[in-house]
Amino acid sequence: MALGPTCYGFLFYIKKHRPELLHYNSKSKNTIMTKSAFSSFLISFAVFPLIVMWVFPHLVSSVSRRQYNQLELPSGTYGPETLVFDCNGEGPYTGVSDGRILKWHGSEVGWKDFAVTSPLRTSRLCDGSSDTSAEHVCGRPLGLKFNQATCDLYIADAYFGLLVVGRKGGLARQLATSAEGVPFLFANALDIDQKTGAVYFTDTSTRFRRWEFGIAMESGDNTGRLMRYDPKTKKVKVLLKHLFFSNGVALSRNSSFLLVTETNANRVLRFWLEGPRSQTRDVFAKLDGCPDNIERNPKGEFWVAQNPKFDSIGTPLQTNISALKLDEEGKVLRVLNEEFGSLSDVIEKDDCMWLGSVLQSHVGMIL
Numbered sequence: 125m126a127l128g129p130t131c132y133g134f135l136f137y138i139k140k141h142r143p144e145l146l147h148y149n150s151k152s153k154n155t156i157m158t159k160s161a162f163s164s165f166l167i168s169f170a171v172f173p174l175i176v177m178w179v180f181p182h183l184v185s186s187v188s189r190r191q192y193n194q195l196e197l198p199s200g201t202y203g204p205e206t207l208v209f210d211c212n213g214e215g216p217y218t219g220v221s222d223g224r225i226l227k228w229h230g231s232e233v234g235w236k237d238f239a240v241t242s243p244l245r246t247s248r249l250c251d252g253s254s255d256t257s258a259e260h261v262c263g264r265p266l267g268l269k270f271n272q273a274t275c276d277l278y279i280a281d282a283y284f285g286l287l288v289v290g291r292k293g294g295l296a297r298q299l300a301t302s303a304e305g306v307p308f309l310f311a312n313a314l315d316i317d318q319k320t321g322a323v324y325f326t327d328t329s330t331r332f333r334r335w336e337f338g339i340a341m342e343s344g345d346n347t348g349r350l351m352r353y354d355p356k357t358k359k360v361k362v363l364l365k366h367l368f369f370s371n372g373v374a375l376s377r378n379s380s381f382l383l384v385t386e387t388n389a390n391r392v393l394r395f396w397l398e399g400p401r402s403q404t405r406d407v408f409a410k411l412d413g414c415p416d417n418i419e420r421n422p423k424g425e426f427w428v429a430q431n432p433k434f435d436s437i438g439t440p441l442q443t444n445i446s447a448l449k450l451d452e453e454g455k456v457l458r459v460l461n462e463e464f465g466s467l468s469d470v471i472e473k474d475d476c477m478w479l480g481s482v483l484q485s486h487v488g489m490i491l
Contacts, residue, residue, distance in 0.1 A: 191491040192462075195228060198235055200252030202485040206313065206417060207471045207478045208268045210291070211275040216471070216478055218487060219265030222253040225279070225293075228487070238293040241265050241281040256335040259283055264334060267313035267373070271321060280311040280325050282334035286353055286360075303327070303351050303360040310334050313417055315373045315382075323353040324363075324382055326370040341369060341388050350384050350395065363395055364405060372417035376452065377424035383408055385415035385428065392418065392428065392454070409454040413445035416468040417480070425457060426450045427470040429480075464488055 197204065197220055204218035217227045217238060225239040242263035250262035260283045267280030275291040285308045287296035301308055310333060314325035330347040332340040348370030350363045363382075364370075368389040375382055380398040385391075392415060394408035413430035420426055427449050432442040447460040447470045460470070460477075469480030479488030 193489045193491065194486040195489060196486045198226070198252065200254060202254055203482045204480045204484070204487045205266045205482045206268045206469050207480045207487060208270055208277075209473060210270050210277070211272045216487065217268060217277070218480060219268060219279070221264070222250045223259070223262030223264060224251070225265050225268070225277070239277065239279075239289045239296055240294075241279055241284045241287055241296045243295060259335065266311070267325060269314050269316045271316055272318050273321075278314055278316060278323050280314045282310055282312065285311050286314070286323065286325060299358070300353055300360045303349065303362050306330055310337075312370070313372045315375045317375055317379055319379065321355045323355070324350070324373050324375060325353065326350055326373055326384060328370055344388065345369065348386070350382070364393070367393075371415065372419075372428070374418040374420045374426055377420065383418055383426060385418050387414050387416065390414060390433075392450075409450055411448070413442060416482075417470075419469065419471055421449075421472040424452055427472060429467040429470050431466055
């Protein structure tokens with residue numbers, strides 16, 4: 125499959141202009157970013173959209189009219205990849221760069237610790253950290269979803285696999301770290317069938333860790349998987365293989381199909397769970413940008429967070445690539461035209477829009 129322009133073409137830019145940030149991995153025969161360089165570049169990359177908004181205020185003029193607010197994360201942390209609300213409607217909750225899962229308690233209290241995924245984690249080493257080289261110790265929770273019946277929070281951690289934690293929080297319990305004998309290297313997103321309790325989740329790559337995502341995309345890696353965890357049998361079943369950077373997951377309102385985003389193929393796939401097409405897949409939507417998470421709203425529609433493609437020297441090829449709302453047939457219902465910088469998640473709740481980003485140091489909110 126020809127992938128064309130990559131979603132994260134900045135790796136080519138670094139090769140040309142900042143070669144000191146790279147080293148050659150003789151084992152994999154790939155040139156990759158050092159972990160410290162990756163951390164520094166993520167932070168600088170996150171600043172770029174803010175500069176654009178300052179220089180070109182007309183791009184965000186409509187945001188102020190719609191009352192756009194930001195909930196700043198604790199100092200030193202960034203990357204609210206996914207946003208969720210619990211069985212009582214409280215939150216949002218989000219996982220951040222230092223391995224914590226935080227809960228928003230309102231403007232007077234702010235963010236407070238709720239859970240962690242790593243038994244190795246210490247506050248001294250990890251709190252406030254944005255160092256990707258410490259993620260295998262501190263944890264990196266990405267996908268989150270509550271079982272609304274039990275109020276348990278299920279977690280996809282990039283390094284610790286699939287986990288769950290009770291309504292009081294604390295250290296999450298590990299449920300699965302592999303499928304068919306192949307370990308998870310990059311557990312990413314998940315959704316839950318609220319009727320059966322089944323957990324659907326993605327492992328983005330069986331070759332690359334999260335901090336190596338740039339080289340995974342540059343190489344056209346297609347080892348991503350879509351899986352189901354059965355809480356009754358405690359077993360994991362692989363539903364789809366050979367996915368191009370499998371990312372977000374969303375179950376349809378009637379549980380007849382499952383959607384999964386392929387970031388590096390610029391599309392959303394549909395995997396049928398019921399009916400005459402059960403256990404088959406088709407293309408649900410072809411996208412202009414690079415999709416991240418996908419979320420179902422109360423009406424059964426789907427919000428897809430997108431980011432632009434880059435050319436071979438790291439220049440964005442697109443403008444006004446943001447989020448799309450799709451109906452149950454994959455048709456576009458709405459485009460979120462405002463420029464919010466990098467987006468990884470869009471949640472629609474109580475007439476509000478909540479925006480997450482793996483690069484930003486805040487959670488966005490549109491009233």
